[in-house]
Amino acid sequence: MDKMIRVSAGNGQIRAFFVRNSDMLERTREIHQLSPVAAAALGRTMAATAMMAQMLKASGQKITIRINGGGPLGTVLCVADYDGNVKGLVDYPQAETENISPEKLNVGAAIGKDGEITVIKDLGMKTPYIGTYPLTNGEIAEDLTAYFLHSEQQPSSVGLSVKVNVDYSILTSGGFIIQVLPDISEKELRLLESRLLNLPPLSELYETLRDPETVMHTVLDGLNPIVSEEKKVVFHCDCSRERMEEALISLGAKELSSIIEEDGHAEIKCHFCLEAYQFNKMELRKLNIEALGE
Ligand SMILES: [Zn+2]
Structure with missing residues (x-):
């Protein structure tokens, strides 16, 4: 089952979100007949959007992420709300690119890097908040890290990973966003940096550990992480x-x-x-x- 956790660590100076979103991606793959690279791009974006929706304040508030890098997938668009509902699409779901290696899909080439990432936060006010930042490499995690740093002045580490089976079904999709607050101690910051630097591939973590909470304990080991909230996240379209x-x-x-x-x-x-x-x-x-x- 897909789920999301919100975590506080390092004496409250680290806030983190971990999500497993394999089921919602599989559902989206079936609807849109996604190619493996389209599934990887969409799964990463859905994971990020689901987590960023948890940074909002109240039920009913929504966040949209739009990525357009001029690559063969066209625009990647995801919408998630605070209640855990997520939906997403790509312009050209069957687009393919050559893999980097037999195991590694080339999401950066499929999205392209000649464009920008746009984040729209609908807080139920008259005008939504809109932030935009140029793409770094179209791999989404790095693009979001740059967006957080430059558009929201928030140092963050973003990890996103999708693994697709040979029959194109989704083996695993998941991710994390870890953010440090200004009063973090030097010691904890260094420990976090070394944890992130020595992390096994995230797809492996989600494949073997499955549960976002178990993945989180591996990533934030030694930083006294506490789960403050757990939420079900699902594919849900609100059209009518x-x-x-x-x-x-x-x-x-x-x-x-x-x-x-x-x-x-x-x-x-x-x-x-x-x-x-x-x-x-x-x-x-x-x-x-x-x-x-x-
Ligand atoms: Zn619909």
């Missing part, structure tokens, strides 16, 4: 017929009239879960009347 109606109304009366005349029906597909919503002529006419009233 009402939202699709709103989208149709927002096309405007003129456009709706021409759809009614030319096609007599409309099908709108959700980009995240690919559910198709059908609207017949009568329903479109009703929406057209609403559009006229706006």
